[in-house]
Amino acid sequence: MPNRRFWMMWFGYLGAAGLWYASVKWLPIASFRRLPDPFTVITEWLSPNPKYGISIFTHPYYLHILHSTYRAIAAFLLATLLGVPLGICMGWSRHFHRYATSLLGLLRPVPPLAWVPLAILIFSGTESAVIFVTFLVAFFATTLNTVAGVTSIEPDYFRASACLGASRKDILFDVIIPGAMPNIFTGLQIAMGAAWFSLAAGEMIAAQYGLGFLIMESYNLIQFPTIVIAMATLGIVGFLSSALIRMLGNRLMRWREQSLGFAG
Amino acid sequence: MRMVSAATELASRASRSKEASAGGYLTIRNVGKTYDADGTCVEALKNCSIDVKAGAFVAIVGPSGCGKSTLLNMIAGFDTVSSGEIYMDGRLVAAPDLPPQPGPDRVVVFQNGALFPWKTVLENVSYGPVRQKVLTRKQAKKRAIDLLRQCGGLDAVAGSYPAQLSSGMQRRVEVVRALINEPKVLLLDEPFRAMDTVSKTTMHQHLLEMYRICRKTIVFITHDLEEAIYLADTVIVMTTRPGTIKHIISVTLQRPRLPKMLFSHDYLELKRQAAESVHAEARKAFDRGEREQA
Numbered sequence: 001m002p003n004r005r006f007w008m009m010w011f012g013y014l015g016a017a018g019l020w021y022a023s024v025k026w027l028p029i030a031s032f033r034r035l036p037d038p039f040t041v042i043t044e045w046l047s048p049n050p051k052y053g054i055s056i057f058t059h060p061y062y063l064h065i066l067h068s069t070y071r072a073i074a075a076f077l078l079a080t081l082l083g084v085p086l087g088i089c090m091g092w093s094r095h096f097h098r099y100a101t102s103l104l105g106l107l108r109p110v111p112p113l114a115w116v117p118l119a120i121l122i123f124s125g126t127e128s129a130v131i132f133v134t135f136l137v138a139f140f141a142t143t144l145n146t147v148a149g150v151t152s153i154e155p156d157y158f159r160a161s162a163c164l165g166a167s168r169k170d171i172l173f174d175v176i177i178p179g180a181m182p183n184i185f186t187g188l189q190i191a192m193g194a195a196w197f198s199l200a201a202g203e204m205i206a207a208q209y210g211l212g213f214l215i216m217e218s219y220n221l222i223q224f225p226t227i228v229i230a231m232a233t234l235g236i237v238g239f240l241s242s243a244l245i246r247m248l249g250n251r252l253m254r255w256r257e258q259s260l261g262f263a264g
Numbered sequence: 265m266r267m268v269s270a271a272t273e274l275a276s277r278a279s280r281s282k283e284a285s286a287g288g289y290l291t292i293r294n295v296g297k298t299y300d301a302d303g304t305c306v307e308a309l310k311n312c313s314i315d316v317k318a319g320a321f322v323a324i325v326g327p328s329g330c331g332k333s334t335l336l337n338m339i340a341g342f343d344t345v346s347s348g349e350i351y352m353d354g355r356l357v358a359a360p361d362l363p364p365q366p367g368p369d370r371v372v373v374f375q376n377g378a379l380f381p382w383k384t385v386l387e388n389v390s391y392g393p394v395r396q397k398v399l400t401r402k403q404a405k406k407r408a409i410d411l412l413r414q415c416g417g418l419d420a421v422a423g424s425y426p427a428q429l430s431s432g433m434q435r436r437v438e439v440v441r442a443l444i445n446e447p448k449v450l451l452l453d454e455p456f457r458a459m460d461t462v463s464k465t466t467m468h469q470h471l472l473e474m475y476r477i478c479r480k481t482i483v484f485i486t487h488d489l490e491e492a493i494y495l496a497d498t499v500i501v502m503t504t505r506p507g508t509i510k511h512i513i514s515v516t517l518q519r520p521r522l523p524k525m526l527f528s529h530d531y532l533e534l535k536r537q538a539a540e541s542v543h544a545e546a547r548k549a550f551d552r553g554e555r556e557q558a
């Protein structure tokens with residue numbers, strides 16, 4: 001039996017669609033008239049014979065999704081593999097922290113898209129360049145959240161483990177990693193979101209496939225409903241990937257889930 | 265007070281193997297601590313000497329900020345001493361030129377609780393012996409279950425995570441986590457501070473029961489004089505900063521301690537004697553706090 005929340009969710013969707021429809025059809029602004037209304041988009045999206053070649057029944061649609069997903073996952077995994085250990089090292093060793101923070105502080109504000117030309121030069125190809133740009137934002141989010149996770153661990157846990165006879169290595173595995181885990185997963189979720197964000201932008205500039213490319217391509221070919229289809233697909237895929245990470249986090253941190261359940 | 269000479273230190277070193285299980289006397293000799301934050305020297309502790317006999321229950325009382333937690337951190341090996349020495353069973357564990365060395369012979373139960381939230385009660389309790397490699401994981405778990413059962417049926421919550429327990433239960437588990445290591449001394453840093461009066465009274469009975477079972481040396485830090493007298497054999501009153509030892513009171517109440525003793529003539533008389541000096545120090549600390557605020 002669908003509950004209240006379920007209906008409210010649909011009410012939200014329908015309200016947004018209604019607003020969209022109204023602004024396209026009824027607003028007296030000429031430029032808005034060019035936009036596709038929700039019905040056109042849905043019909044196109046679900047059509048076996050789409051007018052502009054992209055719908056859930058066409059092969060290229062999935063090819064675009066596959067390309068984007070592959071890039072996002074590759075960038076995300078790379079960011080996790082490098083960012084989490086780096087963050088833990090930075091949180092663990094004060095010296096390391098000093099070396100790394102100033103560099104990160106300087107590099108982080110550079111917008112990811114500003115890296116695209118350099119990345120293309122470095123990797124001599126657009127594919128790795130797009131992945132690199134995507135990786136960069138995910139990497140910063142992962143690293144900085146991991147550092148915050150390690151530094152926010154209650155000092156008494158370190159003292160307690162030292163008291164109980166733990167070695168430095170034991171402390172790494174028994175205190176630092178599990179203690180930073182909640183923040184690491186927050187970081188990973190942010191990283192996943194940021195990855196999709198810069199991936200779409202990167203694909204618009206330098207790619208042959210992918211949802212970002214599809215958006216730009218459809219714009220150039222005046223296939224406006226397809227733009228919206230690609231945008232909505234990005235939203236869905238991004239949401240699913242974040243949900244997946246959240247589920248994995250809850251799984252790995254049963255102690256936390258249980259304590260939250262107990263408190264509530 | 266007893267002086268520990270080099271001779272006794274040597275003697276105890278020779279008989280270490282015999283004493284290892286039975287030991288637990290703690291000697292604090294002229295210990296001082298100076299913090300040098302941003303160039304201004306703050307003397308937190310000055311010339312403290314305390315002798316704690318093996319198996320004794322000592323409470324250290326003083327107003328907030330008198331350096332009693334500093335003293336405990338130095339005994340535990342979390343912090344260096346600026347002057348003086350600390351011996352555990354005649355073995356030097358803290359001196360100005362010695363790096364701090366915490367270890368399972370001096371286990372701390374923390375003010376805000378420090379059970380690992382990501383480990384179950386059983387994993388927390390068996391942690392020490394496994395990490396020190398004195399027991400295998402299986403043996404340690406068995407021993408942990410036994411000890412939890414002895415300490416008021418805590419084995420019932422062995423599979424729970426700390427956050428699922430009440431704070432009183434968490435504190436009892438933390439004491440068991442300390443006891444399983446057979447420490448020479450148990451250091452309790454205001455463990456019941458954040459508790460309401462009723463839970464506190466219950467915790468006192470639990471702690472006294474655990475003390476009766478294990479007979480470890482206990483150093484108990486608190487700012488609550490009544491709690492100190494009720495639990496301990498010796499109450500040490502500290503002065504406010506720089507922390508020095510003002511008063512040593514022998515508590516003559518017999519064991520087992522029972523809640524009704526809180527109304528006995530002897531208890532009230534001890535409390536009357538101690539209250540004056542404690543309150544004088546609290547007053548001083550309070551006045552200074554006011555001045556620093558102004």
